[in-house]
Amino acid sequence: MLRTWKTVLLTGVFTLTLTGTSYVSPDLFPTSNVSAASASVNAPGQLKKAETSQLDEIIKRGYIRVGMTGDYKPFSYLNPETNEYEGFDVDAAKELAKDLGVEVRFVQTTWSDMMNDLLADKFDIAAGGVTRNTARQKTAYVSQGYITFGKAPLVRAEDKDKYLTIEDINKPSVRVGVNPGGTNEVFVRQYLPNANVTVVDNNLDIPHLVADGTYDVMITDTVEAMTYAKADPRLYAALTDKPFTKSEKGYMIPRGDFVYASYLEMWMDEMKLQGKFDELYKKWME
Numbered sequence: 283m284l285r286t287w288k289t290v291l292l293t294g295v296f297t298l299t300l301t302g303t304s305y306v307s308p309d310l311f312p313t314s315n316v317s318a319a320s321a322s323v324n325a326p327g328q329l330k331k332a333e334t335s336q337l338d339e340i341i342k343r344g345y346i347r348v349g350m351t352g353d354y355k356p357f358s359y360l361n362p363e364t365n366e367y368e369g370f371d372v373d374a375a376k377e378l379a380k381d382l383g384v385e386v387r388f389v390q391t392t393w394s395d396m397m398n399d400l401l402a403d404k405f406d407i408a409a410g411g412v413t414r415n416t417a418r419q420k421t422a423y424v425s426q427g428y429i430t431f432g433k434a435p436l437v438r439a440e441d442k443d444k445y446l447t448i449e450d451i452n453k454p455s456v457r458v459g460v461n462p463g464g465t466n467e468v469f470v471r472q473y474l475p476n477a478n479v480t481v482v483d484n485n486l487d488i489p490h491l492v493a494d495g496t497y498d499v500m501i502t503d504t505v506e507a508m509t510y511a512k513a514d515p516r517l518y519a520a521l522t523d524k525p526f527t528k529s530e531k532g533y534m535i536p537r538g539d540f541v542y543a544s545y546l547e548m549w550m551d552e553m554k555l556q557g558k559f560d561e562l563y564k565k566w567m568e
């Protein structure tokens with residue numbers, strides 16, 4: 283389903299860094315948008331005591347609930363044929379569960395709902411290509427990063443030299459497809475106000491709609507652009523070596539739980555130290 287650009291309402295501001303430039307951009311998850319009911323689950327500023335850590339609850343429960351959108355290759359993909367989640371962060375979540383000695387259960391969310399769903403205790407951790415940013419860190423706990431990437435254009439192969447700057451894209455004649463609620467939309471709203479933008483609810487549709495000529499550009503993360511360009515010769519991932527922005531992916535858990543956060547950080551340190559994230563890069567990104 284397509285939605286017009288004007289129907290999207292996001293509020294608030296946060297600061298991002300565009301290669302060498304500081305700028306202000308809409309906040310994806312402003313604290314004011316968090317409903318009172320969900321915020322009371324673990325409201326900002328409310329510190330949990332070590333003995334009530336969510337880490338213990340997960341272990342006692344016997345499974346960890348991992349929130350994912352399933353629409354973002356190669357990090358998380360809900361395969362409609364098998365109804366199973368696949369991807370880098372699906373494998374990482376299974377490793378996390380193994381390390382905890384519990385089962386893993388995936389809970390579907392959307393980029394627009396992810397923060398509220400986390401605060402409403404629908405899952406224990408948000409994963410699947412979540413971009414680290416200080417806006418999110420104000421409301422949840424965002425882990426260390428595990429991969430660096432940037433925003434760049436995914437275009438048709440025949441247009442490989444056509445959309446190499448913001449100015450090339452920011453024109454009424456350029457049709458841009460973007461998913462709602464994530465950092466792609468933040469970027470497009472901030473930098474491409476003059477482009478002909480359509481918000482496409484299903485992120486998985488956009489690369490195909492670029493390939494078939496419905497849109498000219500998908501602004502997305504370099505990792506995703508490369509995945510689609512590799513799978514479809516009609517597509518080209520531009521500027522992968524010098525993207526418009528630079529960010530990292532991480533995981534989000536409720537804030538104020540020192541025991542759970544420390545565990546997550548040590549598990550990530552170990553994933554790096556033991557080369558397990560490297561194995562996942564090779565499997566999903568090379």
Ligand SMILES: O=C(O)C(=O)C[C@]1(C(=O)O)C=C[C@@H](O)C=C1
Binds near residue numbers: 463465467
């Ligand atoms: O919001 C985020 O953290 C994301 O990185 C998710 C996001 C986005 O920016 O919209 C990233 C790329 C995908 O195409 C879809 C979702």
